[in-house]
Amino acid sequence: MFRADAELCDHAVDLCQRLLRIDTTNPPGNERVAVELCAEELRTAGLEPVVLESAPGRGNVVARLRGTGERAPLLLTAHLDVVEADASKWKYPPFSGQIAEGCLWGRGAIDMKNHAAMSIALMSRLAREGRRLDRDLIFAGVADEEAGCEQGSGWLVDHHPELVRAEYAIGEGGGFNIELGGKRFFTIQVAEKGFCWVRARAHGEPGHGSMPREDSAILKLARALTRLGERGLPAHRTEIVSEFLASLATAQPRLLKPALGAALESGLLQRIVRLVPNPSIARPMAAMFANTAAPTVLRAGSKTNVIPGVAEAELDGRTLPGQTDDDLLRELRSVLGPEVELEVMRSQPPVETRPSSSALYDAMRDVLAAREPDARAVPYMIPGFTDAKSFTRLGARWYGFSPVRLPHGMRFADMFHGHDERIPVDGLRWGTEVLTEVVMRFAGGG
Numbered sequence: 001m002f003r004a005d006a007e008l009c010d011h012a013v014d015l016c017q018r019l020l021r022i023d024t025t026n027p028p029g030n031e032r033v034a035v036e037l038c039a040e041e042l043r044t045a046g047l048e049p050v051v052l053e054s055a056p057g058r059g060n061v062v063a064r065l066r067g068t069g070e071r072a073p074l075l076l077t078a079h080l081d082v083v084e085a086d087a088s089k090w091k092y093p094p095f096s097g098q099i100a101e102g103c104l105w106g107r108g109a110i111d112m113k114n115h116a117a118m119s120i121a122l123m124s125r126l127a128r129e130g131r132r133l134d135r136d137l138i139f140a141g142v143a144d145e146e147a148g149c150e151q152g153s154g155w156l157v158d159h160h161p162e163l164v165r166a167e168y169a170i171g172e173g174g175g176f177n178i179e180l181g182g183k184r185f186f187t188i189q190v191a192e193k194g195f196c197w198v199r200a201r202a203h204g205e206p207g208h209g210s211m212p213r214e215d216s217a218i219l220k221l222a223r224a225l226t227r228l229g230e231r232g233l234p235a236h237r238t239e240i241v242s243e244f245l246a247s248l249a250t251a252q253p254r255l256l257k258p259a260l261g262a263a264l265e266s267g268l269l270q271r272i273v274r275l276v277p278n279p280s281i282a283r284p285m286a287a288m289f290a291n292t293a294a295p296t297v298l299r300a301g302s303k304t305n306v307i308p309g310v311a312e313a314e315l316d317g318r319t320l321p322g323q324t325d326d327d328l329l330r331e332l333r334s335v336l337g338p339e340v341e342l343e344v345m346r347s348q349p350p351v352e353t354r355p356s357s358s359a360l361y362d363a364m365r366d367v368l369a370a371r372e373p374d375a376r377a378v379p380y381m382i383p384g385f386t387d388a389k390s391f392t393r394l395g396a397r398w399y400g401f402s403p404v405r406l407p408h409g410m411r412f413a414d415m416f417h418g419h420d421e422r423i424p425v426d427g428l429r430w431g432t433e434v435l436t437e438v439v440m441r442f443a444g445g446g
C-alpha cells in the first residue's frame, strides 16, 4: 500500500507554512490569495483545480483526482479563513509561519490550514504518480467557515453541488488527542450541535430616569437572563454522548465504570461537571449534556435619563442531536418566563453521522490503533459548527478527522482560536502519514 514518505510530509509542512503566512482573517477573509496558492500546487501536480469566487476576494477551490469510479467520491475539505489574532499576545507573530521550539506557529496552524496542506500534498503526490483510487478524491478549500459558511461551503453546495457531492467527507472537528485520567484518546468527530440564534425581547412602561420602576424592560430582561445563567437548560441523554462516555469508561479503572453509567442515566453528570474546577474541561463537557443559550448581545436605551420601553438580548443557542429549535424555545421560555418574547433569528439543525461506524470510521480507528497502541479512538461531538452543516446537505457522511498528535501538556482546546496557535512539526508529519493511510485503506482499492 502507498504510504506517506518523508518527501510527502515535507511538502505538507512547507505548504502549511506558506498558507500560514497569508493573512485570511475573517472578516474580511480575503481567502482568494490562499486559494490561488492551493490551486497552483494542485495544477503543478497535473490536476485541474476550479477557482470560484462567491464574492470579490472570497475564493473557494475544488479539485478532483479521478478514480476508477467503482465507488462514490470521498471529499477532503478545509476552510482557509481564520479567526483574528491579537499579535501583542503571541510569542511569535501570528502570520509569520515561524518554526521554533519544534512547532510551526501561526493562526490557522491547527484550525485548519494543516488539513488543507496535508490533503493537497497527498492528492498532488497521488496525481503525480498517476495513482487511481477506487473513488474520486475531491479536495475543497473553502472560505468563510469562521463567519457561518455563507460565502464558502454553503455557497458551493447551493451553486456548484456537482463539484462537491460525495458519499463521505473528512474535515475538521476531531483527529487530535485528549487526555483523561492519564489515558490518551483520539477523537473522531461524528456529530456537532445545531445552532439557533434567538432574539429575546422584554417590554415595559417607558418613563423618566429620575423615577425608577420595577417593571422596566431592562430589569425584566436582566432578571430573566440572570435566571438563565444560574439555572442553565435541562440535561438530555444522546446516543453519541453515551457512546463517547462509554468509550472513555472502558479505558478507566473498573470502579469508575458503573459510576459513569449511573451518572449518565440520572442526568447527574451535568451537575457533577459544574463542580469540575478546570473550566476549560468543564465548559465543553457541560455543553455535551444540554442545549445551551449564551447571551452575547444586549441592547436597550439611548439616553441616561430615559427608561426605555424595550430591551433586547441576542442569545447564541445550540441544540443537541435529536433536539429542534422548538425544543430549545420551549426550554428557554420556561426559564426566561412569560414576559420575554422570543424570536429565532437564524438556525441550522445538528449534524450526526448515524450509525457512527462505517468502513471509513473503522479505517481511522485501525490506523490509530496500529500506530498508537496505548491510545483509543473515541466518537466525539463538538458544541460548535463546521462545514459539515453544508456538505451533509448533499448526503455526505461526515467525519471530523484532521489528524494531529500533540505532546503531553499541549491541549488542542487551548490553541483552537487561542493565542499562540501552533502545531508540532512532528505532529503534522504524523498527521500526514495517518491521513494518507486512512485514505489508502478506505479508497485505495486492492
Ligand SMILES: [Zn+2]
Residues within 6 Å of the ligand: 079, 111, 112, 145, 172
Ligand atoms: Zn475551523
